[in-house]
Amino acid sequence: MNCCDCPIYDEDRQRCRDGKLNPASYGAAVEVANVFGVRAICSFNDHKQRLVSTRACTYDGKRPAGIDQSKHP
Numbered sequence: 247m248n249c250c251d252c253p254i255y256d257e258d259r260q261r262c263r264d265g266k267l268n269p270a271s272y273g274a275a276v277e278v279a280n281v282f283g284v285r286a287i288c289s290f291n292d293h294k295q296r297l298v299s300t301r302a303c304t305y306d307g308k309r310p311a312g313i314d315q316s317k318h319p
Contacts, residue, residue: 247290262288272296 249255249268256263266288269275275293278286287294 247288247292249288252288252290264288269293 247268249262250257252262254263254266255261262268265286267278267282267286268288268291269278272293275287275291275297279297284294284297287297
């Protein structure tokens with residue numbers, strides 16, 4: 247979805263009122279999710295569901311430090 251078409255978009259400030267990001271490509275969405283988390287991506291973004299379902303944004307496939315790798319393959 248184009249941000250300008252969204253009811254949450256503030257045209258005067260030229261940004262999302264909720265502070266969400268709308269990356270244009272899947273690769274950019276993965277990067278945004280790795281830096282800011284999946285919640286930072288707009289729920290109307292075309293790539294968000296794919297990120298969530300494939301878990302592509304989980305630290306390049308590695309678990310965060312402190313999680314026992316044997317319990318979470």
